[in-house]
Amino acid sequence: NAGVTQTPKFRVLKTGQSMTLLCAQDMNHEYMYWYRQDPGMGLRLIHYSVGEGTTAKGEVPDGYNVSRLKKQNFLLGLESAAPSQTSVYFCASSYQLAGGLYEQYFGPGTRLTVT
């Protein structure tokens, strides 16, 4: 099992450019997540999905869109990149086990710089 994979690993964008980050998982997990990690701020939830064809907003959704057309893939799009979106982006997936237990498995991250 590859677990959770992310592409690309690194990317540099100019302000206003667009891009899509791809997350794939081979664990048949229902739930998938996109987080961003900034120094001193931990991880903040951007969007998440509880199943194929569904998405929901997290804490910091503005400037991002997502799609979950296939259960194993979760795409994060930036339509018009801004320097404030310079960050490390992590994808995660999980089952929901009993009573709100989420064992999230994380990908290795994508380091994005917007100039």
Place this chain on the structure above:
Amino acid sequence: GEDVEQSLFLSVREGDSSVINCTYTDSSSTYLYWYKQEPGAGLQLLTYIFSNMDMKQDQRLTVLLNKKDKHLSLRIADTQTGDSAIYFCAESRPDTGRRALTFGSGTRLQVQP
């Protein structure tokens, strides 16, 4: 509230015990988690504890939960240089309808040989 707070930095000597602390503000948390992040990598789940438990032990790791004070700690016995990493605590709160975790800002553990 949704804040999960941790101290930023902890330095210990190899072989000593490390104690990493976390406070959370919401009493409706059901599970509390500890994750480890090594440099350049994603987060790895270390352990979790259900909110009606006081303690959980897993090899060198001991998790203590004080619900009254909303305080969570992770003790690492016989700390090794390979334990140097950032440690995040997190909580899940199904009552919010958000089926995700809320993370603290992380504690960087430095282990000196």
